[in-house]
Amino acid sequence: MRLNEQPLLTAAQIEARIAEIAREISDRYAGRDPVLVAVLKGAAIFAADLMRRLTVPACLDFIRARSYAGTESQGRVRITFLPEHSLEGRHVIVVEDILDTGRTTSAVLDCIRQQNPASLVLCTLLDKPARRVVPVKADYTGFRIDNLFVVGYGLDYDERYRHFPDIRTLEE
Ligand code: XMP
Numbered sequence: 004m005r006l007n008e009q010p011l012l013t014a015a016q017i018e019a020r021i022a023e024i025a026r027e028i029s030d031r032y033a034g035r036d037p038v039l040v041a042v043l044k045g046a047a048i049f050a051a052d053l054m055r056r057l058t059v060p061a062c063l064d065f066i067r068a069r070s071y072a073g074t075e076s077q078g079r080v081r082i083t084f085l086p087e088h089s090l091e092g093r094h095v096i097v098v099e100d101i102l103d104t105g106r107t108t109s110a111v112l113d114c115i116r117q118q119n120p121a122s123l124v125l126c127t128l129l130d131k132p133a134r135r136v137v138p139v140k141a142d143y144t145g146f147r148i149d150n151l152f153v154v155g156y157g158l159d160y161d162e163r164y165r166h167f168p169d170i171r172t173l174e175e
Pocket residue numbers: 045070071076100101102103104105106107108151152153154158159160
């Protein structure tokens with residue numbers, strides 16, 4: 004695998020887009036206290052930056068779903084870590100790093116729906132619509148990207164590259 008030195012999305016682009024999304028979310032949830040449920044591990048960095056831009060008193064929780072080995076989807080999704088707090092009656096915002104086939108996110112959304120939240124929306128930093136197998140639509144999307152494997156800003160290739168402040172592509 005070859006890592007492109009040239010970012011697909013620079014740290015400045017990411018920061019500016021997150022500020023826009025945070026304004027939209029803050030407007031929509033004015034007077035409420037939503038719960039951000041970040042999908043571990045990839046969305047941890049996005050959720051941290053998004054949360055700091057919100058002007059509503061949001062709570063933070065986490066869920067973990069596993070489906071990937073290397074760059075290949077195994078097609079199966081296991082929820083291996085659940086939010087600590089009850090989501091019943093809460094306004095839940097699921098925070099994802101990337102929507103790819105949609106399998107992971109749809110399993111996460113199904114799992115959270117079982118807890119009867121008052122409302123449920125999906126906020127993803129990246130969307131690769133060309134790869135969708137399960138129909139999932141995000142309410143907030145940072146960037147739509149082509150069918151490329153990307154790393155950085157929380158996204159990894161076998162646990163590497165999450166620390167990059169920008170997003171870069173990996174090529175065969
Ligand atoms: P699905 O296919 O279930 O996949 O929507 C979502 C999960 O797959 C991982 N994924 C990626 N990780 N670069 C990554 O570092 C990518 O381009 C990529 N595409 C999918 C990711 O964990 C995501 O939550």
